[in-house]
Amino acid sequence: MKALADPICIIDDDTSFRAAIKRLLELRGYEVEGFGSADQFLQALLDGLEPACILLDMKMPGLSGPGLQALLAQRGLSFPIIFVTGHGDVPTAVKAIKEGAEDVLTKPVSEQALTQGIKHAVANFKADRARREWLKEARSQLATLTPRELEVFAYVVRGKMNKQAAHDLGITERTIKAHRHRIFEKFGAKTVADLVSLAERLGVLTEFKTPAQK
Numbered sequence: 601m602k603a604l605a606d607p608i609c610i611i612d613d614d615t616s617f618r619a620a621i622k623r624l625l626e627l628r629g630y631e632v633e634g635f636g637s638a639d640q641f642l643q644a645l646l647d648g649l650e651p652a653c654i655l656l657d658m659k660m661p662g663l664s665g666p667g668l669q670a671l672l673a674q675r676g677l678s679f680p681i682i683f684v685t686g687h688g689d690v691p692t693a694v695k696a697i698k699e700g701a702e703d704v705l706t707k708p709v710s711e712q713a714l715t716q717g718i719k720h721a722v723a724n725f726k727a728d729r730a731r732r733e734w735l736k737e738a739r740s741q742l743a744t745l746t747p748r749e750l751e752v753f754a755y756v757v758r759g760k761m762n763k764q765a766a767h768d769l770g771i772t773e774r775t776i777k778a779h780r781h782r783i784f785e786k787f788g789a790k791t792v793a794d795l796v797s798l799a800e801r802l803g804v805l806t807e808f809k810t811p812a813q814k
Contacts, residue, residue, distance in 0.1 A: 749782060
């Protein structure tokens with residue numbers, strides 16, 4: 601199977617339901633893939649599929665919908681899931697939501713509820729992917745800092761003056777300024793606030809300590 605770009609994946613053992621929802625969503629411009637079982641879907645993931653949203657039945661032969669949800673979570677795969685089921689009950693729905701599902705809809709599902717749910721889920725998926733891509737790029741830039749630049753970085757994000765950094769590190773203020781300039785260039789930062797925000801988003805603000813703090 602050729603993997604589609606961010607498709608909506610329908611996982612349901614009801615062939616007629618899959619076909620009907622597939623037609624509905626394709627008419628609204630979505631790319632759609634249907635699977636009759638969780639195992640078929642898992643195989644597609646191995647082939648490179650990355651769904652923007654999963655419409656998932658609760659009860660199916662083999663691995664159940666909640667079982668697939670748990671398995672994906674164990675593998676660190678956070679695709680948005682909307683359960684669409686004819687076997688829903690309040691405790692099951694609450695548990696699914698607590699474990700990360702976007703929503704639980706009951707068959708026969710209304711077109712409006714389905715399309716609104718998918719729109720919201722796809723927006724969340726794209727925002728999360730953008731965040732992950734940003735973090736990956738920022739971490740790779742962080743890895744390019746030299747040991748000395750990392751020390752200067754720790755002073756900069758704590759708002760310390762060049763004079764203090766130079767004194768603590770035993771180098772000149774001119775050298776500190778040169779390191780600061782390279783740090784700003786590497787991250788494409790314009791202000792100290794940009795670097796502080798970046799360090800916070802990377803979760804390293806408390807990780808990098810100045811020599812005086814060690």
